[in-house]
Amino acid sequence: MSTAVINADDDQLEPTLQSILDQKTLRWIFVGGKGGVGKTTTSCSLAIQLAKVRRSVLLISTDPAHNLSDAFSQKFGKEARLINGFTNLSAMEIDPNGSIQELMGQADEGEGPVAGMGGMVQDLAFAIPGIDEAMSFAEVLKQVKSMSYETIIFDTAPTGHTLRFLQFPSVLEKALAKVSQLSTQFGPMLNGILGANGTLPNGANLNEMMEKLEGLRETISEVNTQFKDENLTTFICVCIPEFLSLYETERMIQELASYGIDTHCIVVNQLLFPKPGSDCEQCNARRKMQKKYLEQIEELYDEFNVVKMPLLVEEVRGKERLEKFSEMLITPYVPPAGGL
Amino acid sequence: MPSILLTVFILQLVIHVVNTLGASTINNVLWNLYINFASPKSAADQRELKSQFMRVRKEMNSTSSQDEFARWAKLRRQHDKLLEQLEKSKASSDAGKSAFETTASTLRWVCTNGLRMYIQYSYMKQPMFWVPRGWVPYYAEWLLSFPRAPLGSVSVNVWVLACTAVITLAHETLVAVAALVGKSGFTQKKGVPIRVGGEKTQAAGGAKSKKVS
Numbered sequence: 322m323s324t325a326v327i328n329a330d331d332d333q334l335e336p337t338l339q340s341i342l343d344q345k346t347l348r349w350i351f352v353g354g355k356g357g358v359g360k361t362t363t364s365c366s367l368a369i370q371l372a373k374v375r376r377s378v379l380l381i382s383t384d385p386a387h388n389l390s391d392a393f394s395q396k397f398g399k400e401a402r403l404i405n406g407f408t409n410l411s412a413m414e415i416d417p418n419g420s421i422q423e424l425m426g427q428a429d430e431g432e433g434p435v436a437g438m439g440g441m442v443q444d445l446a447f448a449i450p451g452i453d454e455a456m457s458f459a460e461v462l463k464q465v466k467s468m469s470y471e472t473i474i475f476d477t478a479p480t481g482h483t484l485r486f487l488q489f490p491s492v493l494e495k496a497l498a499k500v501s502q503l504s505t506q507f508g509p510m511l512n513g514i515l516g517a518n519g520t521l522p523n524g525a526n527l528n529e530m531m532e533k534l535e536g537l538r539e540t541i542s543e544v545n546t547q548f549k550d551e552n553l554t555t556f557i558c559v560c561i562p563e564f565l566s567l568y569e570t571e572r573m574i575q576e577l578a579s580y581g582i583d584t585h586c587i588v589v590n591q592l593l594f595p596k597p598g599s600d601c602e603q604c605n606a607r608r609k610m611q612k613k614y615l616e617q618i619e620e621l622y623d624e625f626n627v628v629k630m631p632l633l634v635e636e637v638r639g640k641e642r643l644e645k646f647s648e649m650l651i652t653p654y655v656p657p658a659g660g661l
Numbered sequence: 662m663p664s665i666l667l668t669v670f671i672l673q674l675v676i677h678v679v680n681t682l683g684a685s686t687i688n689n690v691l692w693n694l695y696i697n698f699a700s701p702k703s704a705a706d707q708r709e710l711k712s713q714f715m716r717v718r719k720e721m722n723s724t725s726s727q728d729e730f731a732r733w734a735k736l737r738r739q740h741d742k743l744l745e746q747l748e749k750s751k752a753s754s755d756a757g758k759s760a761f762e763t764t765a766s767t768l769r770w771v772c773t774n775g776l777r778m779y780i781q782y783s784y785m786k787q788p789m790f791w792v793p794r795g796w797v798p799y800y801a802e803w804l805l806s807f808p809r810a811p812l813g814s815v816s817v818n819v820w821v822l823a824c825t826a827v828i829t830l831a832h833e834t835l836v837a838v839a840a841l842v843g844k845s846g847f848t849q850k851k852g853v854p855i856r857v858g859g860e861k862t863q864a865a866g867g868a869k870s871k872k873v874s
Contacts (some may be wrong), residue, residue: 564727571734575741620731 334626338367338557338586338650342374346552349473351582354559355569356479359590359630361388362637363559364476366647371472372410379470380404380412381461384478387414394639401468406640411470415461462544494545497538551583559588562614571621587625588650589618591632597659630654666789666820669780673824676773677832684769688762695761696754707750714743781817788814 334340341347350371352364361382368380379401382389389412390397393404401411465473548554556577560570570587577584592611595604618627630646631654637646679687696704721736786809792802794813802813810816 564730567730568726571737575738614730617730621734 334624336626336628336653338370338588338626338628340626341367341555341557341586342370342651344552344555347472347555349475349548349554351475351477351554351556352559353477353556353573354479355561355566358559358561358566359588359637360384360479360559361392361476362643362646363557363588363590363630363650364474365389365392365643366637366650367557368410368412368474369407369644369647370650371474372407375409375471377409377470377472378411379465379468379473380410380476381465381473382412382414382476383416384476385416386478387416389414389476392638392643401465404640463540494538494542497535501535501538549581554583555586556582556584557586557588558584559590561591562589562611562618564614567614567618585625586628587618587622588628588630589615590630592629593632594656596657628653631656665780665784665817669777669817669820670824672773672777672780673821674828676777677825677828679769679773681832684766687769688765691765692758692761703750703754707747707754710743710747710750714740714747717743777821781821784817785809786811787817789817789820790815 341350350367352360352367354360361384364380364382368378372378380389382397387397393412395402395405397412397414399413399415401413404410404412558570558573560566574584592615593604593608595601595608599605615629628650630649633646635642637643717736717740721733721740724733724736726733788806788810791814792805797805805815805819806812807816807819
């Protein structure tokens with residue numbers, strides 16, 4: 322094994338994602354990082370590897386710029402769909418931003434989590450910051466829970482977005498707790514005005530609506546507890562060995578730690594390994610720079626599994642290429658001998 | 662039991678001193694004494710934390726994040742942690758301070774104005790001392806014994822007013838004399854280049870003596 326390791330250091334954790342595959346309790350895996358560092362490629366590859374050792378795997382993209390369809394050359398939608406060529410690997414794409422209108426529409430038709438709320442109160446509920454994304458998120462999670470997938474991989478949107486997204490359960494929980502409290506305080510008074518059955522002017526029922534909000538809050542708080550359990554949830558950071566990406570990764574790791582979300586894997590992507598004797602000036606210069614940051618990463622994240630992935634000469638698209646690429650998550654890539 | 666006349670005078674003196682120095686100054690002095698003597702450990706801890714924070718911050722700022730990312734990031738983690746601790750300890754000490762100030766203010770009020778009111782109320786009917794008969798006309802006697810002391814005596818309320826007037830006068834006299842002394846000291850040293858301090862005393866003294874006149 323040691324020959325296959327790029328930097329064989331005894332005190333370092335193995336540079337693969339094998340630990341993720343081995344940790345059978347894992348249910349939610351988030352893959353995140355700055356835009357353009359290869360999150361989608363990494364999450365697809367991880368999904369392929371996981372599908373080999375798990376009963377069923379679902380890959381969800383929450384990135385508004387959906388790339389799963391591109392990566393697998395297959396159209397995915399809001400419903401989970403089996404990926405061509407696999408029997409236990411499905412994918413779906415959700416848009417955390419665009420679903421608020423949909424939720425509103427659903428509510429008008431009498432379905433979805435906010436159905437039955439009166440127009441005015443509905444507007445009020447939607448005024449809580451971040452509730453739209455959190456609601457669609459909760460909705461997806463409810464769906465996913467009923468679908469009984471063993472592991473769910475989230476291909477998240479670029480950094481800032483991801484963090485906001487993960488913060489929502491706490492935000493919403495607080496907001497809903499406030500709303501519930503208000504309703505218990507003023508509910509009797511309102512009921513006094515509205516009459517015994519508590520019907521609001523537009524035909525909605527106050528108690529029923531509060532029950533619905535409470536239910537939503539419970540779902541979300543359950544999700545929150547699950548995300549904070551390191552046996553159930555982990556976050557994989559993807560970065561490239563460049564300053565800004567590293568900076569964002571450090572920030573993200575600190576923020577995740579403050580939310581209590583476990584993270585112990587970093588995928589360093591797009592590493593250049595010029596062949597010995599290569600006279601490509603740019604490649605050699607870049608390799609030098611990348612080497613500098615790689616050393617920094619190893620020094621800083623000595624408690625992480627740091628996986629090093631090479632930059633390939635072709636785009637990683639389609640099942641075969643992804644499968645080949647995914648091998649390197651488990652068996653470390655061996656750079657050409659004698660290179661820089 | 663000291664004489665009530667003396668007690669009232671001293672009380673008025675204390676009230677005057679407190680009002681001159683300002684309540685917040687006294688509170689601050691008391692608070693500093695309190696944290697340095699009552700809980701010297703937490704004060705020292707906070708100072709230590711602060712100096713540590715400044716040191717880490719200086720080190721972080723002098724470290725290039727691009728050349729030594731690992732070192733910089735470690736410093737930054739330390740920095741963030743210290744900052745959080747510092748803010749927390751500051752918040753708790755602020756809360757402690759405001760509680761302390763409330764207590765101190767209440768106690769001070771009870772010991773000064775509260776005590777004065779108590780004395781004024783309980784000695785209302787008692788004569789402080791008697792004015793020899795025929796020294797002042799009737800209406801003045803009536804005023805001196807106002808509100809409820811026997812006619813021909815001086816009441817506690819009038820005594821309080823008299824003490825206040827004397828203390829204020831004495832204070833203003835002292836300030837004026839100090840200003841005058843400062844001024845003459847300044848004129849004596851005319852050959853010496855003007856010192857900022859001397860000039861300042863003169864200006865302040867001038868302003869104050871003007872107020873007295």
